[in-house]
Amino acid sequence: MDQPILIIGAGMAGLFTALALGSRGHAVTVLERDPPPPDGGADAAFADWSRRGVGHLRHSHAFLARLRSILIERHPALHQRLLAAGCQELSFASGLSPRSAARYKPEPGDADLTVLTSRRTTLELVLRQYVAELPTVTLRSGVNVAGVAGAVTDGVFVCEGLKLDDGEVLQGIVVDAGGRSSQAFDWLDEAGIKAPEESEDAGILYYTRHYRLRPGMEPPERGAIPGAGDLGFIKYGVFPADNGCFSITLAVPEIEETLRLAVMRPETFDALCTQMPGVAGWIDPARSEAVSKVFGMGDLKSRWRDMAPGGRPLALNLFPIGDGLVRTNPLYGRGCSFAAVSGELVAETLTGQADPSARATAFAARVRSELGPYFEDMRSQDRAAIRRARNALNPSYRPGFKARAMKSFTDDGIAIALRRDPALLREFMRGFHMLEDSRAWLKRPANAVKVLGAWATPRGLKKDWYPPRLGPGRADMLAAVGIDPAADPRRLGFA
Structure with missing residues (x-):
């Protein structure tokens, strides 16, 4: 060509x-x-x-294993440059809890599950x-770029190149990588071509702050409480980065209006982080210092x-x-x-x-x-999370049988099976990292048996595999950082 x-x-x-x-x-x-x-x-x-x-x-x-595999297989020199620039690689084993790590047996394919950060x-x-x-x-x-050059023939737009705002016209095949602000579909609309679209809100907003480890300091050791989790009313994650830097993101449901307005304040952001044991050690002033404001991302x-x-x-x-x-x-x-x-x-x-x-x-x-x-x-996960966030603000909400069964299957079956079986977690992570269909692991009969076995095990026999508490409940955490936990329930007419 x-x-x-x-x-x-x-x-x-x-x-x-x-x-x-x-x-x-x-x-x-x-x-x-x-x-x-x-x-x-x-x-x-x-x-x-x-x-x-x-x-x-x-x-x-964090750059998933699928992306890293493309770099290693097709662009190994670029992969080496990234490492030389300070990018880190986090292995599958490094993400295991201490209890899971004790059961872990390495396999050759584990290197394929490495994350680039x-x-x-x-x-x-x-x-x-x-x-x-x-x-x-x-x-x-x-x-x-001012527009695309071309015309509609037999109901199909035939692109010939691009028009620049200075009047220059470039000939060639066009790849539009303009991101969320891309105008390509507006240009097609103007030409009478309408692309079918499915769109819906994710129901969440993101807030990120960056930090740097102080000279001579190392990240906290991996403990039983992970550096990422979901408290229902807030999701959190610590993201190691390059050259001693890391960031923390707090994801807040759109419906939590009072919380998402308050979290933009650096002091509130940090105060929330100190309430979560999996995050608090990272922002200990003796270990690290903040190097940015809080960045918000919506829409x-x-x-x-x-x-x-x-x-x-x-x-x-x-x-x-x-x-x-x-x-x-x-x-x-x-x-x-x-x-x-x-x-x-x-x-x-x-x-x-x-x-x-x-x-x-x-x-x-x-x-x-x-x-x-x-x-x-x-x-599908977004839709479920939106429902959970709204129900969490409604004190009169009582889950029905189906909702209780699905929660039990997730918490008492899937989650337990993944925590106590690193081999099963390995298969789950292949889907997470886009190395196969994200639903494929649970469709395999042997894996389904493991999950059903975990679900059927009495709670007392698997109590050591439930996760430790990730942080306070909603009312306690919000009150601890000076936010009225009843403000949004009142706004929504729930209280």
Whole structure:
């Protein structure tokens, strides 16, 4: 294929697509509206890089095993650069509780479950520098795309290139990696092409603060209480990063209006963290210091757009990817992995198919096959979490039989089985890390038997495998940090 390829956006999706195409020898031009990163390395990028198009740039990130596997298999030199820049790798074994670790027997495939961690700015900086060095890739910053060039023929938009706001027109196949602010679907609308869309709120907001370990200090040792968990009214997670840095994210249901307004205050954010034993040790002033304000992120939606409904493409030579095409709740950190996978799918499609219509149809089918199960899984979990958050604020709520049974199956069956059987947890984590369908592990008869066995075991015989208390209840925690726990129930008419 000798057609030039134009990529809108130099975020994760754009850079991973440029990496996939450029490493295969395709001529690629990446057009980014934001300025390039400042000089000064990882810390300067975190402090000063202006990325208007990436609202979540300074939120917590962990890069799943699927993304890491793409780097190791196809771009080992880039993987080594990331490690040299201070990115960390967290193994499957390192995430086990002390009790589970005592039962753990290593297997060769465990290395495939390793997580890559760093500040988002560090990974993006190193990735961008590496991509810019590829001989067939040109990266242009400060460029605003005004629209797509092309026309509708027989009900299908045939893309010919891009129009820039300075009047320049570039010819080529277009990959839209413009992220959440992508205009590609608006441009298609203007041409009379409407892509079917599924969209709904994730029901949660994110709040992140960054810290750095003091000189000579190490992270707390892994204990029985994990550094990530769900208290029902708040989810929390500690994210180790590069060069002694780490971040903490608190995820608050939208319905908890009073809490989510208060958590933006740094003193309230830290006070909440000190209430949770799995987090408190990280922000001990003797161990670390805060190095940022609290960053908020809202407008979180699950969204799926279909570029080939019923197998009929809506556009030729135009490939939307990333958050503009598929978005999920960031809770499981799948966005960057979606970006890396999508980049590989674009490259494989353009390399393997010559006909534009066949390319469009094949790409849409591959996206549905590769990403669809994780989208559906996350959306189902979001719906359940939204219901739980509302019920938690209603003192008169009483769960029905089905709700009680499902909670028991999850808490007394699945969770117990995963905690006491590292081999089962290994299979679960393969789905978590997008190495297979996230629901596949429980469909295997041997695994289902283990879960049902754990569920049927009397509570007294499995009491040591229940998790320790992750933190105070809602009323106690909110009162401890100066928040009225009855404010939202009153607002909703529950109290």
